Amino acid sequence: MRCGTAFWNILAKDMRSYYLKPPNISWGIMFPLAWTAMFFIKSGSGLGSIPTLLPGVVAVSILFGTTSMLAVTVTFEKKSRSFERLLLAPIPLWVLMLAKTSGAILFGVANAFVPVVMAIFLADLSRIQWGLFLPAVFLIALASTFLGLFIAVAVSEVFEAQTFSNFFRFPMVFLCGLFFPIDKLPLFLKPVSYALPLTYGADLLHGAVHGRHALPYSLDLFLLAGFCVLLFALSLRNIRRRWIA
């Protein structure tokens, strides 16, 4: 009961203070638009290529939408000391951090649907397996949020969090099979791909949207969930070690 009230109010406060602010909303819409346009222009293909592009654009939207927020909701609040209020509250650290990240997770899911809604008007999406697409979107949002959290608690300045997350994000766009199949990557890069959570999320999305995928869905889901647990646990450990030092 106590935890529920705290959880809900932390989420509601972050929603109002950060996620529902006009700049964020417009960013959430502009960003997927820009990526979609970029790949259309680059591939020079017509509307028929939308189903193959959609998984990549969805994944990128989630990845950038979530990770960029944690630098503010966590690193900035830590720096401005208001995070201490949360650390002083009688709620377990994991509940607290779930509350702090749930806004970003929801924001990531919402970002994912911007390109989907656009695609609905431009292409035939009747073949999408929603039963797979939705959990995939949710798990990708979870994994990228926790990746953002991991970075946000490993640094102490907001700019470090941003720089550091680009260090992860941009390689992931190219190494996780979002737009270029992993098969076509040079051999030495493949192990890197399989060490990144987004690879499994992208595989799920490709399967859900147009049916072509590389690994069994159950393996994708299992590994993606595993990454979520691992990143969250590592973040909690870092908070305990570095912030309650």
Place this chain on the structure above:
Amino acid sequence: MNRQHEPAIEARGLVKRFGEVEAVAGVDFEVLPGELFGFLGPNGAGKTTTINMLTGLARPDAGAIRIAGIDCTRNPKAAQHLIGVVPDESNLYPELSGFENLCFCAALYGMGRAEREDRAQKLLADFALTPAAKRKFAGYSKGMKRKLTIAAGIIHRPRILFLDEPTTGIDVASARQVRQLIAELHRSGTTIFLTTHYIEEAQRLCERIAFIVNGRIVRQDWVKNLLQPLEAKHLLQISCHGFPREGLEALAQAFPHYAFSSPGEGLIRVEGNDPVGVGPLVRFLEERGAEVSEARRMRPSLEEVFIAITGLEVDILHKEKEKGGGRP
């Protein structure tokens, strides 16, 4: 064991190091339920670090902590529902209004909506902040920020309250209000752990005081015990220009019944077992070219105790006061 009779706060051998710096170097104390305990010391003495360890914001390198009988050394979360903390710097959310900040803090302790809104309204009224309730915290003045931070620390009616320099940096009227509030909380039974570097404040508010210097408690006792040896003494403080500190020896020779010391630049403190006669002293000084501007009889205060115990000059506290501005 009956929890009622256990110390509200118990610290045993607390140590905290930051690299080379030993911020807290083995601190022991107990605060009884309902007591107002003062932690008095100069800048960098380790007051905030001690509070951080007691409240779960820092992990001690050694020692043990019990809050209301609950062992919090390894698990600081265990007693956080019992405590309220007012940090040395306002750490509320700048983008939220005063009212929203208070409601949010109450929600962190699981208070329901109706209750927290009532309580927030009441506290805003108590602190004369109702007109600013809807304004963003970022736009508050320093004193308003301080008051709202205190309100946020007590909104969930904590049994044990930690106050880190609650009157530093605010004007005299606000400081007086804050001290009144502390006294009221104390009367209503809240256990209070108060850090300050205002000696007068500690003397006025606290029942028991620990002096902390360089991470060590140099003395802790009831205020009345600390003052008792001074009660029988007569004190005079002379402010003068142009009398060298080396001159104290000459004074001591001329007036062997008194003890002389210099608590600061241009100040001479005279201590005697009988009332100190002003005339001969002033004449003595003026004959030696000093210009006496004031001679004041002093009531015994903790300043003397502080000087006697720490060997520090009160100067170091006065300097802080000028910086802080909230001198009582």
